[in-house]
Amino acid sequence: MPFVARQEQLGALKDLTRAASAGRGGALMVVGEAGIGKSALIDATVSGLDEWLVLRAVGTEFERDLPYAALHQLCTSVLEHRTRLPAVQRTALESVFGLGGETMPNPLTIGLAVLGLLHELSRLRPVCCVVDDVQWIDTGTRGVLGFVSRRIAAERIAVVLAGRTPSPDLGFTDLPHLRLPGLGDADARSLLRSAAHGSIGLGSIGHGSTARGSTAHAEPDGEVLERILAEAGGNPLALLEFGYQTGPLGLPAPGDRPRATVVDVLEDQFARRARLLPGPARSLVVLAAAEPVGDLGLVRRAAQRLELDPAGLSAAEDEGLISLGSRLRFRHPLVRSGAYHSATPETRRRVHAALAEATDPETDPDRRAWHRAHSVVDTDEEVAAELARSAGRAQRRGGLAAASAFLERSAELTPDPTRQAGRMLAAARARLHSGAPAAARELLTQAERRPMEPADRADARLQRALIDFHLTRSADATATLVDAAAGLPPDQARETYLEAFASAMFVDRLPGRLRRLGARIREQAPRRQQPRPVDLLLDALLDQVLVPAGEAVPTMQRAVAAFRTAEDPWWMELACLMAIDLADEESAAVISARQVELARARGAFTVLSQALQIHAVARTVLGQFEEAAGSLEEAHAVDEAVGTVNFAGSELILAGWRGDAGRFGELRDRMHRRVGRDEVLAELYATTVLRNGLSEYPAALDAGLAAQEQELRGSYVIWHLDEELVEAAARTGRPEAAAASLARLEARARVGPTGWSVATHLLAQALLDPASERTDSRYREAIDLLARTEARMHYGRARLTYGEWLRREGRRAEARAELQAAHETLTARGATAFAARAARELIATGQRPRQDGTDPRERLTAQERLIVGKVAAGATSKEVAASLFLSPRTIDTHLRNIYRKLGITSRRQLRELAL
Structure with a gap:
C-alpha cells in the first residue's frame, strides 16, 4: 500500500529515528490542520521501527482537564521498570499513576521520573514516544513531554508530537517543527x-x-x-x-454553513454519517466517542447498562468510522468529534451516565466523577461533592490545573450559593497556584457575586490581594496584601506579612515606604510570646528597618539560631542572608546547605532555585567562588527546567568579587532589561566590591553612598556594604562619609561579636584612622581573627590593606610579606581584581609576585566544573543527572569530555586530582 507524497517530511522523521538509534536523541513537532496527514506520516515512520519500543498516546478533548491522562496512556505498559528509579522519582510516578500514597509530587519530579524511566527502557532498545493531538492533552503531560524532549540529546530516545496550529500555550515552541502543507x-x-x-x-x-x-x-x-x-x-x-x-x-x-472551513465540512460529514447508522449502532458510536481511551471492556459494560448489544459496533466499523482491535480507535479525531456532536444533549448525558456507572470508583474515581459531571443538566450536590473530592486528589498529586477544572465544574453543579462561592474560591486559588492569575481573577469575581461565609469573604480579599501582588509587586498591591492579612488567623497572617515585607525589602525604591509598611505590620502583628522560627524571622526583618542596629542584632541572632534546625525549607534564604549580615559564617553555611538539602529532598524546586542562589552568595562572600559558581549553574538548571527567570543579583555579587567587569556589565544590562526585576540592593553592593577591587574608589563610594541614602530614607541595605563603603571613603579621603557605616560595624561587633564581625570593625577603624598609634595592632588583630574563620576572601583583603598601609609607612620588607601572602590567597580564590591590586602594590615595593601554574579547571566549562565537583564527592551519574535535571547518559557524555580535557580516564583519577 503506497504512502502518498510527503517523502521529504518522511525523510525528516526517519533522520530523527536514525540519530536516536545511534544515541543522539531528539524531538520533532509535526504541525498541520486536521486531516492533513500527520497521523499517516507518523504511522509510516513507526512501521519501520521493528527493533524499537514504541509508546503512544492520543489527546482527547474530554480528558484535557484530567491530570496526567495522556501520560497514563503513554507509560502504563512500562511502569514495572520504575523500580530502577531513585526513591523520590519512583514515589512521584507511583502517586501519579495511583499506585502509592497520595503525595504531592512536584511536576519537575514527575518529569525527571519519566525521563529516568525512558532512559532505563532505552538501555534495552531504542524508544520512540508518539503523542498525537497534543492540542488536547492535559497540562501536566504537556509539561512532562516538554521537559523530556529537551533532555534526550545523548539518549536513544525519539519524541514525535503531532498537533494542529502551533500555540505558545502548548509549551513546545522551542522544539523543531515539521509543518505539513496541503498536497500539491x-x-x-x-x-x-x-x-x-x-x-x-x-x-x-x-x-x-x-x-x-x-x-x-x-x-x-x-x-x-x-x-x-x-x-x-x-x-x-x-x-x-x-x-x-x-x-x-x-x-x-455544507447546509447552512456556506463559509465553513474544510475541517468544519469534514466534521459535519462525519456527523451525518454517524446519524445515518442504524439506531443501536448510532448510540454505540456516541458511547465510544464519549470514552476517550478506547477501552473496549468499559464500552461493553456501559453498552449493557444502556441495553445495547456491543456487536452493533461492527456497523460503524464497516462504514469506516472506527476500527476494532485490542482497543477501539476512531479513524480520525474529527470522526470522534463529529459522532459525539451528532447526538442530542440528552443522548450525550445518557452515555456519560452509563460510562460513569461502568467505571470502577476504586481504581478510577476521577474519570468516573468527570463522566458523572457530564451526565447531569441541573445542580446536583452529590456529583458536585464527588468532583470536589477529585479536585483534592488532583491537587495532592500535583495537578493544580486539573484541580481547578474539577472545582469549577463542582461549583457549577452546587445548589447552595454559599457553598458554590466557596468552591469557586478554591478553584481560583488552584488557578493562581498553577500560574494562571488572569483565570483566577475571573473565578474570584464570580465567587464575590455570591453570598459567602465570613471566613471565605476574608479569604477572597486575600486572594485578590495575592493576585495583584504577584502580578505587579507594586506598593499599592503590597499595602493591600497587608490589609487583607489582617483578617486572617494569626499564624497565617504573620506568614503573609512576612511574604509582603520580604518582597518589599529587596525591590524598594520609594522613600519611607518600607519603614511605613514595617510599622503597620508591627502594629497589626505584635510579637508572640511563643514564637515559631517564621515569627522570629518576621520580627528580625522588621527590626532591621525600624530600630538601630545594636537593638536589631539580638532578634536577628535568635531568628538565625531557630533556622539552623528548621525542618521547612521556606524562608531559610532570608535567615541565611541575616546570618551573612551578622558576619556569622558558620550559620550562613549551615542554613544555606540545609535549605538546598531540604528543598531538593522535597522536590520544592522554586525554593531550590532561591536556596542555590543564596548558597552562592554565602560561598561568594567567604571566597569560595568555584562552589558559588557551581550553585549558580545548578540554579540555572532548575530555572530552565521549571520555566522561571532567576534573579541576577547573586551572579552580580560573584562577578563583583571576582573582579570580572565585562561579565558584571553583561549581567547588569540584562537585569535592567527585565521588567519588574529591580535588584538595586544587590547591584549597589556588587558595584562597591567591584570598584574597590579595581581601585576605582570614587565609583565605589558613589555606589555605597547611594545605598546609604536608600537606608536613610527607610529602606533595607545589605550590611556588608558598610565595610566596602568604609574602604572607598578612606581611599578617597572622605572618612566622614563612612561615619554611619562605622557605627553599625561597631554595634554589630559589640552586641553580636564573631571573629569576622570584630575583625571587620577593627579593619574599618584602621582604614579610617591610619595615623593612629593603634593602627598596626588593629590590622594584626584583625588578621589573626580572620585566620581562624572561613572568611578567606576577607582574610586575603585584610592582608592586602595591611600591606598597602605598611608600604606607605615605609616598611617595605614587612609590606612585601603581607602583599605576597595577599596575592597568593586572592589569586587562589579567583579574585582577579584584588589580586591585581596586590600585584601592583608588590611591584611598587620592588618585588614581583610569584606565579603558580595554570589551574586545570580553567579548561572546563562552568557546567563541567559542577559535574566534576559532584562526581569527585562520590555522586553517581544518576544522582548528578537528577540534581541537574539531565539524563544519566548526558552526564556520561559530559564526563567523557571532561576526561579528554584533563587527560584522565576514570572517576578515580578525577577524585585524585582533587579539583
Missing part, C-alpha cells in the same frame, strides 16, 4: 485516483485502515474532480471524503 495538485489527483480504484487505504492519510477505506468506487468526472480539488485545498482526508460521498453538485453539502 499532482499528488492530490493521484490520491483521488488511488482511492477510486481501491489501491490506497486510510493508513495513508489517517488513523488506521478500515474496510470502507479499501473499497473501490467510481472516479469523479472532470467537473466534479476539479471542484473536489479546489474545495479540499490539498487536505488528504477531505479529498478522500469528498471523493467518496458527494452531494447533489458533486461536493458535500
Whole structure:
C-alpha cells in the first residue's frame, strides 16, 4: 500500500529515528490542520521501527482537564521498570499513576521520573514516544513531554508530537517543527485516483485502515474532480471524503454553513454519517466517542447498562468510522468529534451516565466523577461533592490545573450559593497556584457575586490581594496584601506579612515606604510570646528597618539560631542572608546547605532555585567562588527546567568579587532589561566590591553612598556594604562619609561579636584612622581573627590593606610579606581584581609576585566544573543527572569530555586530582 507524497517530511522523521538509534536523541513537532496527514506520516515512520519500543498516546478533548491522562496512556505498559528509579522519582510516578500514597509530587519530579524511566527502557532498545493531538492533552503531560524532549540529546530516545496550529500555550515552541502543507495538485489527483480504484487505504492519510477505506468506487468526472480539488485545498482526508460521498453538485453539502472551513465540512460529514447508522449502532458510536481511551471492556459494560448489544459496533466499523482491535480507535479525531456532536444533549448525558456507572470508583474515581459531571443538566450536590473530592486528589498529586477544572465544574453543579462561592474560591486559588492569575481573577469575581461565609469573604480579599501582588509587586498591591492579612488567623497572617515585607525589602525604591509598611505590620502583628522560627524571622526583618542596629542584632541572632534546625525549607534564604549580615559564617553555611538539602529532598524546586542562589552568595562572600559558581549553574538548571527567570543579583555579587567587569556589565544590562526585576540592593553592593577591587574608589563610594541614602530614607541595605563603603571613603579621603557605616560595624561587633564581625570593625577603624598609634595592632588583630574563620576572601583583603598601609609607612620588607601572602590567597580564590591590586602594590615595593601554574579547571566549562565537583564527592551519574535535571547518559557524555580535557580516564583519577 503506497504512502502518498510527503517523502521529504518522511525523510525528516526517519533522520530523527536514525540519530536516536545511534544515541543522539531528539524531538520533532509535526504541525498541520486536521486531516492533513500527520497521523499517516507518523504511522509510516513507526512501521519501520521493528527493533524499537514504541509508546503512544492520543489527546482527547474530554480528558484535557484530567491530570496526567495522556501520560497514563503513554507509560502504563512500562511502569514495572520504575523500580530502577531513585526513591523520590519512583514515589512521584507511583502517586501519579495511583499506585502509592497520595503525595504531592512536584511536576519537575514527575518529569525527571519519566525521563529516568525512558532512559532505563532505552538501555534495552531504542524508544520512540508518539503523542498525537497534543492540542488536547492535559497540562501536566504537556509539561512532562516538554521537559523530556529537551533532555534526550545523548539518549536513544525519539519524541514525535503531532498537533494542529502551533500555540505558545502548548509549551513546545522551542522544539523543531515539521509543518505539513496541503498536497500539491499532482499528488492530490493521484490520491483521488488511488482511492477510486481501491489501491490506497486510510493508513495513508489517517488513523488506521478500515474496510470502507479499501473499497473501490467510481472516479469523479472532470467537473466534479476539479471542484473536489479546489474545495479540499490539498487536505488528504477531505479529498478522500469528498471523493467518496458527494452531494447533489458533486461536493458535500455544507447546509447552512456556506463559509465553513474544510475541517468544519469534514466534521459535519462525519456527523451525518454517524446519524445515518442504524439506531443501536448510532448510540454505540456516541458511547465510544464519549470514552476517550478506547477501552473496549468499559464500552461493553456501559453498552449493557444502556441495553445495547456491543456487536452493533461492527456497523460503524464497516462504514469506516472506527476500527476494532485490542482497543477501539476512531479513524480520525474529527470522526470522534463529529459522532459525539451528532447526538442530542440528552443522548450525550445518557452515555456519560452509563460510562460513569461502568467505571470502577476504586481504581478510577476521577474519570468516573468527570463522566458523572457530564451526565447531569441541573445542580446536583452529590456529583458536585464527588468532583470536589477529585479536585483534592488532583491537587495532592500535583495537578493544580486539573484541580481547578474539577472545582469549577463542582461549583457549577452546587445548589447552595454559599457553598458554590466557596468552591469557586478554591478553584481560583488552584488557578493562581498553577500560574494562571488572569483565570483566577475571573473565578474570584464570580465567587464575590455570591453570598459567602465570613471566613471565605476574608479569604477572597486575600486572594485578590495575592493576585495583584504577584502580578505587579507594586506598593499599592503590597499595602493591600497587608490589609487583607489582617483578617486572617494569626499564624497565617504573620506568614503573609512576612511574604509582603520580604518582597518589599529587596525591590524598594520609594522613600519611607518600607519603614511605613514595617510599622503597620508591627502594629497589626505584635510579637508572640511563643514564637515559631517564621515569627522570629518576621520580627528580625522588621527590626532591621525600624530600630538601630545594636537593638536589631539580638532578634536577628535568635531568628538565625531557630533556622539552623528548621525542618521547612521556606524562608531559610532570608535567615541565611541575616546570618551573612551578622558576619556569622558558620550559620550562613549551615542554613544555606540545609535549605538546598531540604528543598531538593522535597522536590520544592522554586525554593531550590532561591536556596542555590543564596548558597552562592554565602560561598561568594567567604571566597569560595568555584562552589558559588557551581550553585549558580545548578540554579540555572532548575530555572530552565521549571520555566522561571532567576534573579541576577547573586551572579552580580560573584562577578563583583571576582573582579570580572565585562561579565558584571553583561549581567547588569540584562537585569535592567527585565521588567519588574529591580535588584538595586544587590547591584549597589556588587558595584562597591567591584570598584574597590579595581581601585576605582570614587565609583565605589558613589555606589555605597547611594545605598546609604536608600537606608536613610527607610529602606533595607545589605550590611556588608558598610565595610566596602568604609574602604572607598578612606581611599578617597572622605572618612566622614563612612561615619554611619562605622557605627553599625561597631554595634554589630559589640552586641553580636564573631571573629569576622570584630575583625571587620577593627579593619574599618584602621582604614579610617591610619595615623593612629593603634593602627598596626588593629590590622594584626584583625588578621589573626580572620585566620581562624572561613572568611578567606576577607582574610586575603585584610592582608592586602595591611600591606598597602605598611608600604606607605615605609616598611617595605614587612609590606612585601603581607602583599605576597595577599596575592597568593586572592589569586587562589579567583579574585582577579584584588589580586591585581596586590600585584601592583608588590611591584611598587620592588618585588614581583610569584606565579603558580595554570589551574586545570580553567579548561572546563562552568557546567563541567559542577559535574566534576559532584562526581569527585562520590555522586553517581544518576544522582548528578537528577540534581541537574539531565539524563544519566548526558552526564556520561559530559564526563567523557571532561576526561579528554584533563587527560584522565576514570572517576578515580578525577577524585585524585582533587579539583
